[in-house]
Amino acid sequence: xxxxxxxxxxxxxxxxxxxxxxxxxxxxxxxxxxxxxxxxxxxxxxxxxxxxxxxxxxxxxxxxxxxxxxxxxxxxxxxxxxxxxxxxxxxxxxxxxxxxxxxxxxxxxxxxxxx
Amino acid sequence: xxxxxxxxxxxxxxxxxxxxxxxxxxxxxxxxxxxxxxxxxxxxxxxxxxxxxxxxxxxxxxxxxxxxxxxxxxxxxxxxxxxxxxxxxxxxxxxxxxxxxxxxxxxxx
Numbered sequence: 001x002x003x004x005x006x007x008x009x010x011x012x013x014x015x016x017x018x019x020x021x022x023x024x025x026x027x028x029x030x031x032x033x034x035x036x037x038x039x040x041x042x043x044x045x046x047x048x049x050x051x052x053x054x055x056x057x058x059x060x061x062x063x064x065x066x067x068x069x070x071x072x073x074x075x076x077x078x079x080x081x082x083x084x085x086x087x088x089x090x091x092x093x094x095x096x097x098x099x100x101x102x103x104x105x106x107x108x109x110x111x112x113x114x115x
Numbered sequence: 116x117x118x119x120x121x122x123x124x125x126x127x128x129x130x131x132x133x134x135x136x137x138x139x140x141x142x143x144x145x146x147x148x149x150x151x152x153x154x155x156x157x158x159x160x161x162x163x164x165x166x167x168x169x170x171x172x173x174x175x176x177x178x179x180x181x182x183x184x185x186x187x188x189x190x191x192x193x194x195x196x197x198x199x200x201x202x203x204x205x206x207x208x209x210x211x212x213x214x215x216x217x218x219x220x221x222x223x224x
Contacts, residue, residue, distance in 0.1 A: 004158075031210070043159070043202070043214035056211045090158050100147035100206040101166070106158030 002026065004107035006091050012113045018079040021110045023091030025072050031055075031096025032074035033104065034066060037088040046089075049074055050096045078112075086114045119203040119215035126221045133190040135218050137203030140184040147206040148179060150188045152199040153217070159202060162188065190220075198222045 005024040013019050025032050033048035033056070045058040049068035066076040072093070078085055088111050092104035120138040127133045139148065147166050151159035163170055163177045165186075170177040176189040190197055200217040207213075 033210075033212070035212075035214075042216050045212055045214075048210065056209050058211075092158070094210075096210070099208050099210050100145060101164065102206070102210045103149075103161050103164065104151075104159075104212070106151075106160070108156070108158050 004091060004093050004105050006089075006107035006110050008110060009108065010111045010113075012115060013081050014115050015081055015083060017081050018077060019081060019112060020075055020077045021089055021091075021112075023074045023076075023093075023107060025074070025091075025093030026105055029093035029095055029105070030072055031094045031102065032068055032072065033092050033094075034074070034076050035090040035092065036060075037090055037109070038086075043090070046076065081114045083114050086112060088112075118213050119205055121201075121203050121215045121218045123216070124219040124221065126223060127190075127193045129194060129222055129224050130192050133193045133197070133220060133222075135188040135190075135201050135203075135220070136185065137187070137215065138185050139203070139205055142183050142205055143207070144183075145208040148177065148183075148186050149204040149206050149212070150175070150177065150201060151204060152197075152201045152220075154199045162201070164206070193220075193222045195222050195224065 031050045034046040048056040068074045088109045092106045094102040149164040150162040153159045178187045205213045
């Protein structure tokens with residue numbers, strides 16, 4: 001079966017711009033979560049959506065937002081980009097109904113560079 | 116938010132076992148322990164997870180201390196394809212993952 005698909009894979013933006021990243025989960029998975037990966041901070045949880053509702057949120061400013069559609073596809077948006085937003089953004093999907101026992105399947109990520 | 120603590124790197128010879136320790140001394144009773152690994156230019160990949168008792172699957176074994184304050188991932192026979200960054204993760208009752216810094220595993224032929 002198809003894995004988790006993230007688009008675009010690479011993108012370059014300038015400070016002050018905004019960006020939208022897309023994630024298509026594995027068919028049947030209702031939970032989508034997003035992570036930011038940087039060399040300095042490692043992997044940090046951004047937020048999680050389940051059945052179109054945000055269920056969990058990490059410690060990121062309001063410039064970071066997301067949404068989930070009825071087909072479970074998800075988008076995340078970062079507004080007013082800063083240099084420090086340069087990172088690999090990873091999306092993961094799961095069935096979402098087993099709480100701490102949920103097994104995540106990650107996409108390959110979207111690499112954002114902010115100039 | 117207390118994260119997990121892992122050694123920065125570990126080296127192993129091919130076909131030897133690898134024991135990767137993880138400290139999670141502030142874990143709560145409902146937190147699961149997960150292990151994922153990440154190869155270069157890829158997203159993390161699931162390895163194993165558990166709550167209280169030891170777990171085995173085709174990839175690895177997970178040994179959880181009786182007090183649950185630490186755990187060890189065991190790769191029984193390391194291969195060159197096992198070279199990756201291994202993450203020890205706490206997953207709370209909401210399914211929120213707290214990643215550690217990861218251990219870089221180097222496998223030498």
